[in-house]
Amino acid sequence: MKYYEDNFAHDHLPAAELQAQCFTGHPDFEFPEDLNCVEKLLDRHIAEGNGDKIAIRTFDMQWTYKDLYEKSNQIAHVLVENMGLVPGNRVLIRSANNPMYVACWFAILKAGGIVVATMPLLREKELSVMVESAEISHAFCDYRLEDEMMSVKSPFLKQIITFDGSGKGVSKLETLMAQKPKEFSNYKSKSDSLSIIGFTSGTTGKPKMTSHYHKDILLICEAFPKYSLQPTPNDVFIGSPPLGFTFGLGGLVLFPFYFGASTFLIEKPSPDLLLQAIQDYKVTICFTAPTAWRILTQKANGYDISSLRKCVSAGETLPVKVWEDWYNTTGLKIIDGIGSTEILHIFISSNEENMRVGATGLPIRGYEAMIVDEDGNELPNGTPGRLAVRGITGCKYLNNPEKQQQYVQNGWNITGDIFKKDDDGYFWFVARGDDMIISSGYNISAIEVENVLITHSDVAECAVVGLPDENRGMVVCAYLVLKDKNKACNELTKAIQDWFKEVAAPYKYPREIKYVDVLPKTETGKIQRFKLKNTVQA
Structure with a gap:
């Protein structure tokens, strides 16, 4: 089926038999076949006469729903008329959280594009990988963050337009918007047209592209918020x-x-x-x-x-x-929850009535979960094992059948987390099942950090693990073998850390660096990170 004029994303979806089993089973989770999620999230508020209601505030700005609607429509015109957007093109947004970011997000979907939202801390190398992997053709970038974006060189990236996310000035996008109508006819997408691509770090070091439909965007709004909020x-x-x-x-x-x-x-x-x-x-x-x-x-x-x-x-x-x-x-009472980029948002949580302190919670409406062994067999209550989830949304890696088959097994999403379930059905977190480091809420791939460190002129070999930390949950700890072992000192540690923050996202930098003569390896030369983890915990 041809969803867009540019069908790259849909052509690289996993085969149907490799996707997780998704089900609805409730009228709240049923949406029409013809669906652009923007109409439910934004446009309907104008149609219902609530355009003057506040939609977004910052310390310096205040936008009504009408403001957001009109600006999104104007940006959609810019995309189609000035940037040459073809429906299905991937459009990257580079910005901190501000109203223009949101307006660009809605505009891309209105025009028939697919959103690739990014974090402001990413550097040129990471942005380049995204552009190449998703064949991104267009980008919106806050002018305050344009240096790294403008450094990206790719035959796929046709145009970058800057905007002023502070609202205090005018950049190129605002100039073009001023010439555009405040109404726009939304692209007629389908409920299973792709709306967003989210990049998630992987233990192989190569980021994976998760993808979600227009209906997925609305499905999660019917799940966690109604259950918990x-x-x-x-x-x-x-x-x-x-x-x-x-x-x-x-x-x-x-x-x-x-x-x-x-x-x-x-x-x-x-x-x-x-x-x-x-x-x-x-x-x-x-x-x-x-x-x-x-x-x-x-x-x-x-x-x-x-x-x-x-x-x-x-x-x-x-x-x-x-x-x-x-x-x-x-x-x-803090409502705890676990979600994933692959499943889009939280799927196990609690509300104030059923909360059990220390437990992550119960599967929320729209999802079911179980604990399984390596063969996918359900384990008895109280036995730690792999967390398996399925429901209204599921993993759809683009162009990565190998990882898709690892994440989705027997129709269930296998999240990579180790949990146990008690006799009352509550799920309790035990550990991560891979080499991901979760620090202050950021997912950091140990392999990605290693791939950066190994490029430093003084580093011969390296291995990265997570170090338990009271304040951050975990911190990145790097074991380095230097080319010249006599150079090991506190000054070099700081120099490497500062260098890392210049060439990669700063939140990934190793807060702990330990110098070793050799790294523990198998006979085949594979680094035995578990031995380093045991050393850290000892």
Whole structure:
């Protein structure tokens, strides 16, 4: 079936037999075949007469739904008329969380494009891999972040247009928008037309392309929010995750707009700024990682956060002490959850009625889960094993049948996490089942870090593992074999760390560096990281 004029993404979907079993089974999860998700998330609010309602706030700006609608329409005109967008083209967004980011996101879908949202910390090397892998043809970039974007050289990338995400000036996109109509006829996509591609780090070091349909975007809005949040149009959402993470996209854009609420965006969301916004703008729902909840607890008494009614944590497991300290300080219960880029958002969580402290929770509406062994057989309660999930959304890696078959087995998504289930059906996190390092909510591939470190002129060999850390959950720890072992010193450590932050995303840099004469290896030369992990934990 031809979904778009540029059918690259659909042509590289996994075969139907390799995809997870998806089911609905409830009227809330049924959507029409002809579907552009923007109409449900944005356009309907105008049609229903709510255009003057606040959609997005920042400390400096305030946009109504009508503002967002009109700007998205103007950007869609720019895409088609000035940038030559063909439906199905992949369009990258490079920006911190701000209103123009959101307007670009909606505009791409309105025009029939496929969104590739990225984080502002990514560097030229990482952006280049994305452009090459997804054959990205167009990009929107905040002018404050254009240096790394303009360094990307690829025959696929035809045009980059800058915008001013601060709202204080005018860049090229704003100039073009001013000449465009404020109405636009949305591309007539299908419910199973691809809407977004999300890149996720993998243990092989090569990022994987996850993909999701237009209906998937709406399906997750019917799942976690209704199960755990019970949103109303009066809610104000806030959070720290970048919109380049599906955790942030759901919590800060999809969920508030689906329910006609508003969102508060902060480009650099420090704990103090989060608390300031909650106090001053009467925020009601907050999404962030356990690391941030720990710091927010320490500062909460200095602010009036009485408006806050729902607190959501994901990205890494929530320590019981963090939950207890926040509850004792505020009287609010943090809702823990686990999701994945492959499944799009949270699939196991809780609400205030069924919460069990320390447990991740129960499968939310729309999903089911079980614990399985290496052969896919369900394990008895209390036995740790692989977490398997299926439901309304599932993994669809583009152009990667090998990884697809690893993630989806017997119709179930195998997340790479080790869990156990108790006799009441609650799921408890045990450990990660691979070499991913989860630090302050960021997924960091050990192999990706190694691939950067090995390019340093002083490094002969390296191996990277996760080091347990009270504040961040884990930190990146690098074991280095130097070409000249006599160079090992604190000054070199700092120099390597500073260099790393210049050539790759800073959040991936090794906070711990240990110098060794040799790395433990098998007879075939494979590095035995488990021995390094045991050394770290000893």
